[in-house]
Amino acid sequence: QKEVEQDPGPLSVPEGAIVSLNCTYSNSAFQYFMWYRQYSRKGPELLMYTYSSGNKEDGRFTAQVDKSSKYISLFIRDSQPSDSATYLCAMITNAGKSTFGDGTTLTVKP
Amino acid sequence: DTAVSQTPKYLVTQMGNDKSIKCEQNLGHDTMYWYKQDSKKFLKIMFSYNNKELIINETVPNRFSPKSPDKAHLNLHINSLELGDSAVYFCASSQEEGPRDTEAFFGQGTRLTVV
Numbered sequence: 001q002k003e004v005e006q007d008p009g010p011l012s013v014p015e016g017a018i019v020s021l022n023c024t025y026s027n028s029a030f031q032y033f034m035w036y037r038q039y040s041r042k043g044p045e046l047l048m049y050t051y052s053s054g055n056k057e058d059g060r061f062t063a064q065v066d067k068s069s070k071y072i073s074l075f076i077r078d079s080q081p082s083d084s085a086t087y088l089c090a091m092i093t094n095a096g097k098s099t100f101g102d103g104t105t106l107t108v109k110p
Numbered sequence: 111d112t113a114v115s116q117t118p119k120y121l122v123t124q125m126g127n128d129k130s131i132k133c134e135q136n137l138g139h140d141t142m143y144w145y146k147q148d149s150k151k152f153l154k155i156m157f158s159y160n161n162k163e164l165i166i167n168e169t170v171p172n173r174f175s176p177k178s179p180d181k182a183h184l185n186l187h188i189n190s191l192e193l194g195d196s197a198v199y200f201c202a203s204s205q206e207e208g209p210r211d212t213e214a215f216f217g218q219g220t221r222l223t224v225v
Contacts, residue, residue: 038204045155100216 003027006089006101015110019076023089023101026070030091030099033065035074038086038103047087048074079108113137116201116217123191124225131186131220133201139215140205142184144176147198147219156199159184191224198222 006023013019021035035048048063050056050072056063062075072091076083089101116133123129135142144156157164157176164176173189188195201217 102215 001026004089004091004099004101007104008102009104010107011104012107012109013079015079015081015108017079017108019074019079019083019106019108021074021076021087021089021104021106023072023091024070025072025091025099027091027099028067028070032092033063033072034090034092035061035063036088036090036100038088076106079106081108081110084108113215114201114203114217116199116220118220119218120221120223122223122225125191125193127191128187128189129191129222130188131199131201131222133184133186133217135182135201135203135215137203137205137215138182139203140181141203142178142181143200143202143204144184144186145200145202145216146170147200157184157186188222191222193224196222196224 004023004025007021011019031051033050034046037045037047048056048058048061050063050065053065053067060077064073064075072089074087084107086103086105088103091099114133114135116131121129121131133142141158141160143158146154146156156170156174159176159178161181162178175187176184177187178184184201186199198219198221200219203215
C-alpha cells in the first residue's frame with residue numbers, strides 16, 4: 001500500500017465548475033501538506049502549503065486538511081481553462097521525508 | 111519496476127568535495143528535471159531537460175551542472191560542496207506530448223548532507 005494515495009483522474013469539467021482534488025495517506029508522521037500544479041513541459045510549482053488541520057484559502061483555491069481522517073483536499077472554485085494541469089499532493093514528515101501523490105490531471109473545458 | 115530512480119538515496123560528504131547524483135527514468139519520457147527541497151520543505155526547480163537539451167535553468171550556482179547523456183538519464187554534478195547545499199534533491203520526468211503530458215513522476219529523492 002502506498003503511503004499517499006491520490007485520486008487518479010483524469011478529471012474533465014466545464015468552465016466555472018467547482019473542482020475537488022483529494023489525497024489520503026497512511027503515515028501519521030506527515031506534518032506538512034502541499035499541493036503542486038504542473039503545466040505541460042513545466043516542473044511542478046507550489047500552489048498551497050498547510051501545516052495543521054483546517055482550511056486555507058488563497059483566491060479561488062482552498063486547501064483542506066483533516067489529520068484525524070488522514071485526508072487532504074484541494075478545491076478550485078470557478079475553474080478556468082488555465083487551471084488545466086496536473087495537481088500533485090505532497091506530504092512531508094518533520095524528519096524531512098517527502099512523499100508525493102501520483103497526480104491528478106485536470107482539464108477545464110471552455 | 112521503478113519509474114524514476116535516483117542514486118544514491120543518502121549522501122554525506124565533506125565541504126569542498128565534488129559529488130554526483132544519478133537519475134534514470136524508464137518511462138520513455140522526453141523531459142527530466144532536478145528539484146531541490148530546502149529546509150522549509152518547498153520544492154524548487156533547478157533544471158529541466160527536454161530530449162537532452164536544457165530548457166529551464168533557474169538561478170543556481172554554477173557549481174551545479176546537469177548532464178544528460180541520453181533522454182533517459184539526467185545526472186547532477188555538484189562541485190565544491192558547501193554547507194548550504196544540504197537538502198533533498200529530487201529528479202523527475204514527464205512526457206512532452208500526449209494525454210498524460212502534464213504528469214510528473216518523481217524519484218524518491220537524494221538526501222545530501224554536507225558536513
